[in-house]
Structure formats: structure tokens, C-alpha cells
Amino acid sequence: MSLLTSLARLRALDEGIAQPVATVRHCHLAERPMVFIPLKLSGEAAAPLAAMLGTDRGDPRLLVVPQPRNRDLRFAWAAELAGVLLPYVEGFLGDTETVERRNADPYERTVDAPQIIVPNQGGMAFVRLLGRSTRFRRTDGPYPVPESVPLLGRWLTYFAERAAYPGSSLMLAATDELGRHWASGQSSLEDANLAALLSWITTGPSDDAEDPLVWPPAGPATDPGFDAEVLAPAIEGGSPERVAEALRTQLEPTWRLMWQAIDLLAGLPEGASVAQRWEQDRGSFSGMAAHVAEGTPPQARRDGAVAAAAKLARMERAQAAYDVQRAYDDPLVMAEYRLTGEAFAGEVIETVPDNVEGEGRSRKLRPLVVIKTDDPVRLAPGTSLGTPQRRTQGAELVSADDGLVTVKITKGMGRGRTAAPGAVPEVGERVCYTSLTDDFQGSPSLPESEATPWTHGGPPQEYTPDDEDAQEEWS
Amino acid sequence: MTDSPEQVIRNVLADLPRHRGVVVDSPPGAGKSTLVVRAAAHIAATGEPLMIVAQTNEQVDDLVARICDKHPHLTVGRLSAGGYVPPLRMLELPGVRVGTRIQDLGDPDIVIATADKWAWIGERVWPWAIVDEAYQMRSDKLLRIAGLFERALFVGDPGQLDPFSIVDGDRWSGLSWDPLQSAVSVLLRHNPGLPVHRLPVSWRLPASAAPVVSQAFYPFTGFRSGTGPGDRWLELTAGGMGTVHDRALEEAARSGWALLELPNRHTVRTDGEAVQAVALLAQRLLQRGAVAGSEQGERPVTADRIAVGAAHRDQVAAIRAAGLPPEITVDTANRLQGREYDVTIVLHPLSGRRDATAFHLESGRLCVLASRHRHACVVVARAGIAELLDAHPSAEPVQLGVPVKFPDGWEANQAVLEHLSRHRV
Numbered sequence: 001m002s003l004l005t006s007l008a009r010l011r012a013l014d015e016g017i018a019q020p021v022a023t024v025r026h027c028h029l030a031e032r033p034m035v036f037i038p039l040k041l042s043g044e045a046a047a048p049l050a051a052m053l054g055t056d057r058g059d060p061r062l063l064v065v066p067q068p069r070n071r072d073l074r075f076a077w078a079a080e081l082a083g084v085l086l087p088y089v090e091g092f093l094g095d096t097e098t099v100e101r102r103n104a105d106p107y108e109r110t111v112d113a114p115q116i117i118v119p120n121q122g123g124m125a126f127v128r129l130l131g132r133s134t135r136f137r138r139t140d141g142p143y144p145v146p147e148s149v150p151l152l153g154r155w156l157t158y159f160a161e162r163a164a165y166p167g168s169s170l171m172l173a174a175t176d177e178l179g180r181h182w183a184s185g186q187s188s189l190e191d192a193n194l195a196a197l198l199s200w201i202t203t204g205p206s207d208d209a210e211d212p213l214v215w216p217p218a219g220p221a222t223d224p225g226f227d228a229e230v231l232a233p234a235i236e237g238g239s240p241e242r243v244a245e246a247l248r249t250q251l252e253p254t255w256r257l258m259w260q261a262i263d264l265l266a267g268l269p270e271g272a273s274v275a276q277r278w279e280q281d282r283g284s285f286s287g288m289a290a291h292v293a294e295g296t297p298p299q300a301r302r303d304g305a306v307a308a309a310a311k312l313a314r315m316e317r318a319q320a321a322y323d324v325q326r327a328y329d330d331p332l333v334m335a336e337y338r339l340t341g342e343a344f345a346g347e348v349i350e351t352v353p354d355n356v357e358g359e360g361r362s363r364k365l366r367p368l369v370v371i372k373t374d375d376p377v378r379l380a381p382g383t384s385l386g387t388p389q390r391r392t393q394g395a396e397l398v399s400a401d402d403g404l405v406t407v408k409i410t411k412g413m414g415r416g417r418t419a420a421p422g423a424v425p426e427v428g429e430r431v432c433y434t435s436l437t438d439d440f441q442g443s444p445s446l447p448e449s450e451a452t453p454w455t456h457g458g459p460p461q462e463y464t465p466d467d468e469d470a471q472e473e474w475s
Numbered sequence: 476m477t478d479s480p481e482q483v484i485r486n487v488l489a490d491l492p493r494h495r496g497v498v499v500d501s502p503p504g505a506g507k508s509t510l511v512v513r514a515a516a517h518i519a520a521t522g523e524p525l526m527i528v529a530q531t532n533e534q535v536d537d538l539v540a541r542i543c544d545k546h547p548h549l550t551v552g553r554l555s556a557g558g559y560v561p562p563l564r565m566l567e568l569p570g571v572r573v574g575t576r577i578q579d580l581g582d583p584d585i586v587i588a589t590a591d592k593w594a595w596i597g598e599r600v601w602p603w604a605i606v607d608e609a610y611q612m613r614s615d616k617l618l619r620i621a622g623l624f625e626r627a628l629f630v631g632d633p634g635q636l637d638p639f640s641i642v643d644g645d646r647w648s649g650l651s652w653d654p655l656q657s658a659v660s661v662l663l664r665h666n667p668g669l670p671v672h673r674l675p676v677s678w679r680l681p682a683s684a685a686p687v688v689s690q691a692f693y694p695f696t697g698f699r700s701g702t703g704p705g706d707r708w709l710e711l712t713a714g715g716m717g718t719v720h721d722r723a724l725e726e727a728a729r730s731g732w733a734l735l736e737l738p739n740r741h742t743v744r745t746d747g748e749a750v751q752a753v754a755l756l757a758q759r760l761l762q763r764g765a766v767a768g769s770e771q772g773e774r775p776v777t778a779d780r781i782a783v784g785a786a787h788r789d790q791v792a793a794i795r796a797a798g799l800p801p802e803i804t805v806d807t808a809n810r811l812q813g814r815e816y817d818v819t820i821v822l823h824p825l826s827g828r829r830d831a832t833a834f835h836l837e838s839g840r841l842c843v844l845a846s847r848h849r850h851a852c853v854v855v856a857r858a859g860i861a862e863l864l865d866a867h868p869s870a871e872p873v874q875l876g877v878p879v880k881f882p883d884g885w886e887a888n889q890a891v892l893e894h895l896s897r898h899r900v
Contacts, residue, residue: 003743164646166642302650303646303647303650304652305618305652305654306618308615308647308650308652308653308654309614309615309618309619309654312615312640312642312644312647312654312655313615315642316640316641316642319641319642320641340789341789341792376796378789378792378793378795378796444591444594444595444619445594445597445619446618446619447618447619447621447622451622452618453618453621453622454495454621454665454666455496455617455618455621455658455661455662455665455666456614456617456618456621456652456661456665457651457652457665458665
């Protein structure tokens with residue numbers, strides 16, 4: 001936890017209400033998000049019990065497995081779930097735009113993409129397990145399932161995988177996103193309770209959040225008291241309606257909380273880089289849709305050596321970009337870097353807009369800016385700098401002492417003999433410079449999977465679906 | 476009785492043609508670079524081209540200088556990235572060519588570059604490779620370059636810092652090709668039959684340090700120091716003023732270790748008092764005209780022979796800002812790996828902390844910081860680390876399929892702390 005977040009948490013505790021740790025929203029919010037609250041059977045890894053989902057807050061769909069130990073009923077539930085989720089996902093495929101690429105063929109990208117919002121990390125993990133347990137099902141042979149079930153599994157797996165990329169918004173966990181924008185006065189473990197976190201943000205901490213009779217757990221696990229006293233008798237009674245009504249009481253309160261969380265996030269203005277990250281999400285989604293359309297086999301059970309390395313490289317790239325973009329978008333995030341000396345903000349007190357370096361043909365315009373700052377500057381002369389005020393600009397630290405920092409602008413001030421208007425900050429302007437830059441080299445290529453070298457076990461065996469897949473336990 | 480270092484090196488060279496890969500574990504200062512240079516000359520003598528992989532530009536430059544020094548008849552090509560500026564000493568070396576492309580180098584006996592640079596090279600296969608600091612190399616880097624060579628010698632220190640990532644890689648833990656594991660672990664898991672040799676003697680660490688470091692960080696393999704108890708000494712020629720800092724330096728000169736303990740307090744990472752203490756120790760060490768004597772003769776401990784180590788970059792920045800002579804190296808454990816100094820001053824990773832996270836408990840971090848010195852190591856820490864450790868037993872989740880790793884960071888920290896407590900000032 002950083003110093004600033006710790007301070008915000010202390011202040012939240014002191015004032016009895018959560019404190020903002022962001023001034024803008026750092027995730028994309030879809031116009032029509034799919035809110036998905038799954039419940040599983042206690043004691044099982046991923047045996048589905050029920051789900052409440054939908055894109056309309058006034059009209060949630062409730063899907064229930066009346067007897068969660070019955071395999072056929074679970075598959076019927078998965079097929080029902082596919083009946084809601086797949087049309088939602090496929091609804092985005094029709095409207096596309098052509099994207100030109102350097103060194104590659106243009107491709108079609110959907111103009112919008114689906115967004116699934118689950119309550120918490122547990123919900124994300126459940127989506128991943130549900131995808132894992134349905135994507136290898138067969139529509140023929142022993143234990144056949146409806147065609148939509150393995151397709152649902154592939155999409156759920158995709159959403160869960162994509163959620164591991166920092167900054168992606170295709171699937172969000174409500175508690176995670178709230179926690180990125182507000183600091184409560186409770187521990188991060190307690191923050192995983194949606195009801196508790198929301199009450200910290202809206203009205204202040206309340207004991208009701210811990211009471212399963214007022215706010216049942218947001219899933220995927222259910223309250224043990226409810227399991228023993230209500231659910232078990234209802235299932236044993238054999239009446240599907242009674243089970244459904246019992247589960248509705250557990251899901252409806254969370255349904256309301258989910259939409260409250262969405263409203264809170266929607267109340268924040270969107271960060272400047274959010275659209276760019278959503279564009280990448282749309283590209284990724286279109287790629288997945290193309291895979292599905294081509295009929296490629298489902299995602300492998302485990303990443304092979306090459307796939308793992310490739311994924312790690314992409315995730316690291318996404319993490320680095322996300323960190324930098326958030327700081328550039330949000331002065332409150334940048335403040336963290338100002339505290340650690342990786343950024344500084346202050347007032348411009350002097351400029352030399354026509355400063356030049358070199359002679360003759362190598363003569364280059366290098367405007368100088370002197371900034372007065374109270375921040376501790378821990379950057380060495382020569383460090384490359386960027387600035388949120390002029391994102392295309394590059395600069396270099398010349399010297400920093402006694403609160404006076406001299407910066408040399410090296411990029412993005414125009415090609416002329418004098419700097420373009422507005423490129424050099426005016427005296428009196430408040431500016432911020434940082435050594436964080438969103439300037440990454442691409443990563444070198446990996447071998448083809450079939451050419452995995454001997455150091456990594458050689459080429460992997462290819463996956464061929466067989467009847468044993470159907471024998472696999474489904475829980 | 477273990478083999479002599481010379482015998483181990485001969486065994487390694489003899490194993491090279493017999494196996495696809497050979498691994499050599501080397502404790503701190505055990506002559507790893509000497510081995511790399513010898514193996515390079517040995518392979519070059521067969522007339523077959525050789526590629527050498529190191530992890531950082533400094534390591535590459537170091538190796539180039541050593542190879543040219545020992546074997547001036549060998550031609551060396553140094554591949555580098557576009558922005559790299561070769562140090563002057565490199566350009567003056569005969570037989571060395573620097574270039575950004577293989578074609579620029581002519582056809583040298585040895586081509587050497589960082590793993591990151593090698594990953595961009597393709598379309599050629601070398602019969603031999605030497606991978607230096609292979610325990611600090613992530614296995615995904617090895618994956619990118621393994622197609623470039625047929626056989627390889629992997630050399631590294633298993634006790635130092637494991638490679639890391641800014642993202643959570645738990646999803647791959649347990650897989651034999653986990654990209655976050657070190658190159659050597661992945662190599663050995665897929666090729667369990669490869670021979671693993673160990674260099675048995677540390678030439679760097681003095682007799683006062685080798686047993687401590689060996690027991691704490693290499694509990695099963697162990698090593699001994701190449702010099703005896705009286706062979707190294709450190710003398711402060713100017714008199715002291717009796718301050719705690721002076722007494723800490725005197726203790727370090729006498730015994731090879733000192734712990735300057737500050738009052739117990741929870742602090743921010745850039746603990747002002749601790750930073751001041753570290754800076755003052757370094758200044759006093761210079762002012763008191765320390766002279767180090769060893770098998771290499773007698774020489775004054777100048778600023779470039781002193782290093783200051785810390786766990787975090789902001790601590791390093793704070794210490795630098797405290798006004799040290801620029802010749803003194805101040806850096807994080809990660810960047811001090813593979814370096815050697817006469818005296819080191821260390822800000823203990825757990826000093827002033829409220830919690831002991833996996834990052835701070837990682838045994839490699841402390842191992843690097845406690846094993847860079849030829850003569851003495853002074854540790855600055857707030858009191859209460861032992862209690863902090865007791866309150867934070869290692870509670871990392873156990874993952875299926877992951878080999879148990881020794882030493883345990885928690886235990887290693889306790890062992891070092893116990894030893895330091897005998898040298899407390």
C-alpha cells in the first residue's frame with residue numbers, strides 16, 4: 001500500500017466515510033453492461049446453484065439449478081445461461097469498423113463490445129472455473145450437452161483470461177473497481193464485501209453490511225445459515241419454485257448493490273486514456289470472435305511454454321501502460337509518484353523558448369523551462385521526462401536543486417526555428433513532469449509452439465478432443 | 476572432502492562435449508567469471524564459434540574486458556542495442572568490435588551480448604553458448620534464445636535474487652515451464668539428467684563472512700573461504716571520536732561485521748535517521764583513512780571500493796541525496812548482484828517495517844547485500860527485526876507441483892540476524 005493510500009484509509013477511518021483516491025474513472029463503463037451474480041453450491045469448487053443476470057436493472061433474469069447435485073440439471077442451467085449470455089455477446093458482432101495496420105493486413109473491429117460485471121474476485125474465479133468446466137464438453141458421444149454449452153465455456157474462459165490484463169474492462173469486479181477509486185477505513189480483505197464497501201462510500205460503515213439477513217453474501221458462496229435453514233429443506237422438498245424463491249431472496253439485495261456500484265462509478269468523469277484501452281478490448285474481443293467463427297478448438301487446459309511466455313509479455317506491457325496512463329490521467333495518482341520523487345509539479349518561473357544546441361546542420365531547438373517546486377525531486381540529470389499537460393512532448397532533466405528544476409524540451413515543439421505556439425509553457429503556468437513514460441519497445445519474437453526448444457521440454461503434444469473429456473467431473 | 480576449485484573446473488570442461496547442457500552453481504565470489512573466461516577460451520580453442528549471454532550491459536562489458544585481458548589473441552564481437560554507448564576502455568581493446576548487428580562484427584571467435592539483445596537475433600545457430608548469471612535470467616528469456624545454440628554451459632549463483640515480474644504469475648506456478656522461474660530451474664526440470672557442478676571456494680568473502688553466508692543461504696551445498704582468518708585485515712588509520720558510527724566501523728574493522736542498531740520505530744521506507752546513519756558511516760569510513768590488506772597486497776579503501784546497498788529504489792535515491800561522494804556506489808540489491816567491494820554498508824531490508832512481506836523476506840535480497848564485501852560489512856537497522864520476524868512466519872500459499880525452495884527466507888533472515896547481534900553497536 002502506498003503512502004497516499006494509507007493516508008486516505010486513515011482519514012476515512014477518522015472521518016467515518018471513504019475517501020476518494022482517484023479524480024477520474026479509470027475503467028470503461030458500457031452503456032448496457034451485463035451484470036452477472038453467480039452462486040455456487042457450498043463445499044463444491046464450481047457446482048452452479050443459481051445466477052441473477054441481465055442488462056436492465058428493472059428486469060433481472062433468475063436462473064436456478066433446482067437440484068445442484070443432478071448433473072443433467074446443471075447442464076440444463078448452463079444451456080439456459082448460454083441462452084442469455086451468448087445473444088448479448090453476439091449482439092456486438094454486427095457493427096464493425098475497418099482498422100488499418102502497419103506491416104499487417106487491415107482487420108475488422110467491433111465498434112462496441114460486451115462488458116460483464118460481477119460482484120467480486122470470487123465471481124471472476126467462478127466465471128473462469130465455469131468456463132473451464134464447460135468448454136471441453138461434447139455435443140455427441142457420452143453425456144452430450146446442447147451446442148451452446150461448450151461455446152459458452154469458450155466465451156467465459158475468454159472473459160476470465162482477459163480480466164487478468166491490467167486495464168481491461170471487458171469483465172470487471174465491482175469491489176475491485178470501487179476499491180481503485182475510494183479508500184475505505186477497513187482492511188482490504190473487508191473491502192471484498194460489496195455491501196460493506198458500498199456503505200463506507202455512501203453513508204459510512206454500518207453493522208448491517210455484516211448481517212447476512214440484511215445483506216446476504218454477494219456470492220459465489222452462500223451464507224451457511226441460509227444453506228442449512230432455508231436452502232436444504234427447499235431442495236429436499238423437491239419444489240423448484242420454492243428453491244427459486246429462496247435463492248431470489250439471496251440474490252436480489254446484491255442485484256441492487258451492483259447497480260448502485262455502477263451508478264457511483266458512472267458519476268466520475270472518464271479518464272483520458274480509458275477510450276484507448278477500451279479500443280484494445282474491442283480489438284481483442286473481435287479477435288476472439290474471429291477465432292470462434294473459424295472453428296478453432298477451445299482454449300488449452302494449460303498454457304504451453306510459448307503461450308505462457310507470450311501472455312506474460314503482454315500482461316507486463318499492459319500493466320506498465322496502465323500504471324503510466326493512470327498517472328497521466330489523474331493528478332491524485334500522479335501525486336503518489338511525486339511523493340516518491342519520480343514526478344514533480346510546480347510553477348514555471350522562467351523560460352528560454354528559443355534555446356538551441358549544436359551548430360550548423362545539427363543545430364536543434366531545445367527550449368528550456370525552469371520550474372519552482374516543493375516536491376522532492378529524486379531524478380538524475382539526463383532523465384527523460386513526459387508531462388500530462390502536453391502528452392506528445394518529450395523532455396529531459398537538466399538540473400534540479402533547491403526546489404528549482406530546469407527542463408529541456410526535446411520532442412513535440414514543432415519543426416520550425418521557433419517553438420510552435422503553446423508548446424513551451426508560459427511563465428506562471430502550473431506544470432507537472434515525470435520520468436514515467438508510455439514509451440515501450442515491442443518485445444522480441446518467440447519461437448513457434450511447434451519449435452519449443454529442448455530447454456523447455458521440446459514441442460508439446462497436440463490436443464485432440466476425446467471421449468474422456470466427457471467423463472471429467474463437473475464440479 | 477570436496478574437490479579443489481581447479482578440479483571442479485576441469486570436470487566442467489570435460490563434461491561440456493558429453494552433455495547438451497552443463498550447470499555450474501557458484502556461491503558469491505567463487506570465481507564464476509574466471510570459469511566463464513576459461514570455458515570461453517577452451518571452446519574457442521576448438522575452433523568452433525561461441526556465443527555468450529549475460530544479463531546486463533555492465534556484465535557484458537566486464538566479461539569482454541576479462542576475456543581480452545586473459546586471452547588477447549581471441550577476437551570478440553560485442554552486440555549491443557542502439558542506444559548503448561560503449562565505455563572508452565572497451566573501444567581501446569584490440570580484437571573487440573562493437574556493433575548492433577551480427578553482420579557488423581565480422582566473424583569473431585566469440586560473440587557476446589545481453590539476453591535481451593540476443594532475443595532479437597535470428598537465423599543462425601551457434602554450436603556453443605555460455606549463459607552467465609543464469610539464475611537471474613527468467614525462463615521466458617531463455618525460451619527466446621534457446622534456438623540459437625546447440626549446447627550450453629549455464630553458470631550462476633542460486634542464492635541470489637530470483638527473477639521477478641510486475642504482474643502476478645500465480646496462474647503458471649506448478650508448470651514445468653513457468654515463465655517466472657529462473658532459466659536453470661526450467662532447464663533442469665525438463666532435463667533432469669544434466670550434470671550440476673558446484674564451485675566450492677569463495678575468493679571474495681573473508682573467513683569472517685563465508686561460514687555465515689554459507690550456513691544461512693547455502694545450507695545444503697555450502698562453501699568455504701579461500702583465505703584464512705588472518706589473511707585479510709582492515710585498519711582505520713585516523714583515530715575515532717567514540718561516536719556510535721565510529722565504534723561500528725571499529726567493530727567492522729576488527730571482526731568483519733557490525734550492526735548499527737537504531738531505536739525501535741515504525742518508519743516510512745525512506746527512514747530519515749537510518750539514511751543519515753548510512754551516509755555518515757560512509758563518510759566516516761573515508762575520513763578515517765581505512766586501509767585494507769589481503770593476499771593482493773595493501774591498499775587504501777577509496778570511495779570506489781565502498782558500496783551502499785538498500786532494498787528499494789527510493790531508499791537508494793534518499794541515500795544518494797544525503798551527500799555521499801559520487802564515487803561511492805549506492806544501489807539496490809538487484810543491481811549490486813555480481814559486484815565486489817572492500818567494504819559494504821547495508822540498510823537492512825526489514826528496518827523500521829511493520830510487516831515482513833515476501834519481497835522483504837526473499838533470502839536472495841539479504842544474501843546479495845551480505846555477500847558483496849572482501850573485508851567488512853556494516854548493517855544499519857532499527858531494533859525489533861527479530862520480533863517482526865516472529866510476528867510474520869512465512870505464510871505463502873503452497874502451490875502444487877512447485878519444488879520446495881531452499882533456503883527459506885525467514886530462516887535465513889533469523890540466522891543472519893543472530894550472527895549480527897554479536898556485533899551490535
